[in-house]
Amino acid sequence: MPELPEAxxxxxxxxxxxxxxxxxxxxxxxxxxxxxxxxxQAMLQCDCVENILRxxxxxxxxxxxxxxxxxxxxxxxRLFVCSGKDPAAHAKHAHVRWHLSAESNHRGVNTACSSxxxxxxxxxxxxxxxxxxxxxxxxxxxxxxxxxxxxDALTIRTNALTANLSKTRRAIKTALLDQRVLAGVGNxxxxxxxxxxxxxxxxxxxxxxxxxxxxxxxxxxxxxxAAISAGGSSIRDYVDGQGTPGRYQRQHQVYNRGGRPCxxxxxxxxxxxxxxxxxxxxxxxxxxx
DNA sequence: AACACCGCCTGAGCGC
DNA sequence: TGCGCTCAGGCGGTGT
Numbered sequence: 001m002p003e004l005p006e007a008x009x010x011x012x013x014x015x016x017x018x019x020x021x022x023x024x025x026x027x028x029x030x031x032x033x034x035x036x037x038x039x040x041q042a043m044l045q046c047d048c049v050e051n052i053l054r055x056x057x058x059x060x061x062x063x064x065x066x067x068x069x070x071x072x073x074x075x076x077x078r079l080f081v082c083s084g085k086d087p088a089a090h091a092k093h094a095h096v097r098w099h100l101s102a103e104s105n106h107r108g109v110n111t112a113c114s115s116x117x118x119x120x121x122x123x124x125x126x127x128x129x130x131x132x133x134x135x136x137x138x139x140x141x142x143x144x145x146x147x148x149x150x151x152d153a154l155t156i157r158t159n160a161l162t163a164n165l166s167k168t169r170r171a172i173k174t175a176l177l178d179q180r181v182l183a184g185v186g187n188x189x190x191x192x193x194x195x196x197x198x199x200x201x202x203x204x205x206x207x208x209x210x211x212x213x214x215x216x217x218x219x220x221x222x223x224x225x226a227a228i229s230a231g232g233s234s235i236r237d238y239v240d241g242q243g244t245p246g247r248y249q250r251q252h253q254v255y256n257r258g259g260r261p262c263x264x265x266x267x268x269x270x271x272x273x274x275x276x277x278x279x280x281x282x283x284x285x286x287x288x289x
Numbered sequence: 290a291a292c293a294c295c296g297c298c299t300g301a302g303c304g305c
Numbered sequence: 306t307g308c309g310c311t312c313a314g315g316c317g318g319t320g321t
Contacts, residue, residue, distance in 0.1 A: 073315090
């Protein structure tokens with residue numbers, strides 16, 4: 001379940017490895033995983049990787065021509081580089097592969113794939129297929145799409161959070177998961193942030209006091225930063241851009257800990273479904289009013 | 290307009 | 306050991 005910290009780790013690790021490399025050829029094994037135009041150009045073939053961007057949980061691979069492939073990782077999506085010999089490049093659910101090479105003077109003759117076999121491969125893998133790739137013809141188109149998302153959670157300010165939460169009476173837990181309200185928080189970091197901010201998940205979003213909103217914005221930033229530092233949370237599938245799992249799951253205070261003692265007060269953590277999402281919280285530490 | 294809810298999809302983990 | 310069941314949940318679409 002890659003959320004913002006996992007996406008950011010992927011961005012950081014991929015940036016070091018593949019920016020400046022040329023895409024020799026692209027293999028799309030499942031066309032239904034790609035939305036928008038699926039021409040070679042749209043998929044960045046014969047383009048150079050200019051940058052890796054992130055907004056919320058989403059990533060984008062940007063080519064030097066300005067074309068961009070937006071990546072939604074969904075539940076089980078992975079985006080990583082490996083050598084062509086690595087079995088991971090040929091895994092069952094490796095839906096799209098970009099064959100990369102350092103050569104910048106490539107011209108014409110289609111020796112691309114064979115010569116790239118010794119080079120790096122960028123792999124998009126997604127067992128459950130909740131993820132997707134979306135192609136955009138320009139950076140402008142990508143930005144237009146990203147404007148539909150709320151502010152990025154990593155740098156969320158109290159004012160912006162207040163503005164977006166005051167509009168809704170939904171449970172604060174539910175509102176935090178809405179990517180139009182705040183981009184980047186999923187089930188893990190919603191529970192962790194609410195615990196840190198000592199706010200009960202069923203509180204109506206528009207009922208939070210100024211002090212609570214300030215605590216929440218700070219808790220979100222702090223939680224996400226700590227998770228990034230620890231390499232993200234690997235519950236089951238997540239690995240970063242070089243295939244390394246994260247360690248932040250060891251620091252989870254509430255997520256997946258229902259019925260176990262609160263790390264703060266020792267009372268047993270509650271668990272319930274809120275808006276169809278498993279939610280864990282401490283009845284003692286997290287205030288209902 | 291705001292919100293609730295559904296369905297997509299696979300594999301881990303469990304009980305028997 | 307192996308089968309069948311449940312659960313995990315991001316997100317777009319649809320219904321209320």
